[in-house]
Amino acid sequence: MASSKALELSAERGAVKGRAKQKRRSRASGPQHELTALALKACLIARDAAYNIKDLLTNSSPMALLTLRDCEKELDQIERDIDERMPEAITRVNEDKARELLACLKFITDLERIGDLLLSVALRMESPGGSPDEEETTLMVEMATILHTMLDQVHEGFQKRDLESARSVLQADSKIDRICQAVFQRNLVEKRGQRDLSDFNVMLMAQALERAGDHTKNLAEELYGLIEGHTLRHPPKRRPAAG
DSSP, rough: OHHHHHHHHHHHHHHHHHHHHHHHHHHHSOOOOOEEEEEEHHHHHHHHOOOHHHHHHHHHHHHHHHHHHHHHHHHHHHHHHHHHHHHHHHHSOOOOHHHHHHHHHHHHHHHHHHHHHHHHHHHHSSSSSSOOOHHHHHHHHHHHHHHHHHHHHHHHHHTTTTTHHHHHHOOOOOOOOHHHHHHHHHIIIIITTOHHHHHHHHHHHHHHHHHHHHHHHHHHHHHHHHHHHOSSSSOOOOOOOOO
């Protein structure tokens, strides 16, 4: 009797999960709002900025710096567009779409900040004495590579309402944190007594990349909330077990 009840509970949980997945798919497959399209475009622009930081660190490409400036300007413009159009747009949609549009508003705030941070890294590299040494370059290229992948996963997760993409981003953020700590360790401890202005520049560059990772983590948390209907910080209350 007990095993029969357990099987029924298991089947019920499976059905609930199946309905939740179907609901997420139906939300993602509905007609896309133009503000959602703008937020998705902003994800790709921020991803391109991360790629160009990697290119600038690796190849000192002048085109990469120009592209980063363009990315920052485009993200600023998209943020203005969404801010201006949101009040009217949100009054014309149902509850599910309203949640999606609010997510777009939060997305563009973080994405615009990511653009600012990545451009600040590029400008520090171009300043006198701003170039990191070979080991520091390797560490920051790794940070930029992880960031690029995280932003790609955010875009895919938002487009497809894919929970696994959000989880992958949340896990990857700690890798950027550890590399940033390694850069600080090298400049504050290993170079003690031998530091100059370029070392502080390098630490500020690493910190900017780490903060860009934090903003991308925010995007993943927002995506998680959009998909699951609750934030990671406020999980749903458990229902008491049936007697």
